[in-house]
Amino acid sequence: MRAVRQNRVLPAVTAAAALLLAGCTSSAHVAEPRPPGTSASSPSSSDGMPAATPLAPLPAAVPAALAPYYAQKLSWQPCDTDFECTTFKVPLDYDHPGTGGDLTLTAARKPASGTATRLGSLLLNPGGPGGSAVDYLESVANGYDSGVRAAYDLVGLDPRGVGRSSPVTCLANDRMDAYTAVDITPEDQARTDALVAADKEFAAACQQKSGALLGHVSTVESARDLDVLRALLGDDKLHYLGKSYGTFLGATYAGLFPGRVGRMVLDGAMDPSLDAVAGNKAQAGGFETAWSAFAKDCVTHEDCPIGGTEQQAGQQLDALFKQLSAQPLPTDSGRTLSESQATTGVIQAMYAEALWPQLRSALADAKSGSGTKLLQLSDDYYERSPDGGYPNLMFANMAVNCLDLPAPFAGPDAVRSAVPAFEAVSPHFGQDMAWMALSCAYWPVKATGAAHTVKAAGSGPIVVVGTTRDPATPYAWAQSLAGQLESGRLLTYDGDGHTAYGRHNSCVDDAVNRYLLGGDAPAAGTRCAK
Incomplete structure (x- = not known):
């Protein structure tokens, strides 16, 4: 970031x-x-508006109008050494599915290396917004813990508007x-x-080249896309590891679908209440x-x-x-x-x-x-x-x-x-x-979102990882998000740099891997030294 x-x-x-x-x-x-x-602890936002309110969950049942999207069959094809890719459809507008056209999203996976201990799919997101999860997966999959690779299919989904998923287009290179x-x-x-x-040239180019897509690339819509993919993968719950902006996407999913949260790690957390x-x-x-x-x-x-x-x-x-x-x-x-x-x-x-x-x-x-x-x-x-x-x-x-x-x-x-x-x-x-x-x-499109808190009432433990001297996602954000979540567990890394998991700190890595493989979330207040 x-x-x-x-x-x-x-x-x-x-x-x-x-x-x-x-x-x-x-x-x-x-x-x-x-x-x-807006900060969850502050009575009002910086412009004097009322304090952020909790994100309301969506109904547990899949609406009839969305049933065709949840009933698609994925066709995985080899797309790189050790990887498979697929595409699937989601509605451009979830409020009017089937009438505003569809988007085609692309996902990639590295199948689990084991069979007896298989736990399902673990969706990964590197951040952004705008980071390609497909590229990220293909770059880092082999660096994940061997136990995690054995138990999970590692999956990267380019969010709507990103990379291979109906990308937003704006300025030419020059x-x-x-x-x-x-x-x-x-x-x-x-x-x-x-x-x-x-700034005006940038906005005008996006409007000219991307059109109606600009009004439908919100994080809420991307979180709903995650739920479609979860179902198509055959998982009852979403197992997820997001970094930086990926934590905001994951937290949004948890707020919308708390009953479908599996093992979720949010590393380099953003604070949705700001x-x-x-x-x-x-x-x-x-x-x-x-x-x-x-x-x-x-x-x-x-x-x-x-x-x-x-x-x-x-x-x-x-x-x-x-x-x-x-x-x-x-x-x-x-x-x-x-x-x-x-x-x-x-x-x-x-x-x-x-x-x-x-x-x-x-x-x-x-x-x-x-x-x-x-x-x-x-x-x-x-x-x-x-x-x-x-x-x-x-x-x-x-x-x-x-x-x-x-x-x-x-x-x-x-x-x-x-x-x-x-x-x-x-x-x-x-x-x-x-x-x-x-x-x-x-910007040519009016904002559809606003500051909010995320409670995700009823979900299982969600691990929030914060680095004390993180430049892009300040540690206070991780503290705030973990405090907002009803089941948040804060894991602190006392160190430098952006995000912590997978950066060669055995304390952080062991705690996250234990949780992903056995569901044993770190105790509240767990700290790892540099």
């Missing part, structure tokens, strides 16, 4: 081997996980290059106008915490290019951003590195400690007058390919975020008024994160 303009998620497997099973989220410009509502480079901390009216124009302003602000604080951890580590290395103290590191980072705002740096590719791309590159490296050496090298490169390495980090964030192509990650990210929550700001004046509060929690990234949240102000 991240902080580019609205919010989005980045499959960690593309970043570094150490991120093997991690997931992310982001925004529209620099990606981040997007929060959905226009995405321009979009990622536009100044997101405008100092004057001309730059403000350019930012607004870029509105967009509160969520973006909290995320800015998360990246500030991660930067502080990086800076403290950096100054202990001889190759640290940004001073000998944490304070000096922050000052030099600010100076670099200011320099780039005035004059972008050249790169080996012929493109230039803008301030917004440099910010994205730094944020990308906050997702995992394994990326810190790469960031030290990139910052040294920038001090020497080359933006090549920071631009590469930025490109990694957006998953830009060497030939200049972009996946639909950011398109889906924007579409889902803008539909799930009302726009946090109505226009530039509202952002300017909010900047001081953002900078109070994040001196180095607060201004960027505030302006990144402007995108949905120009």
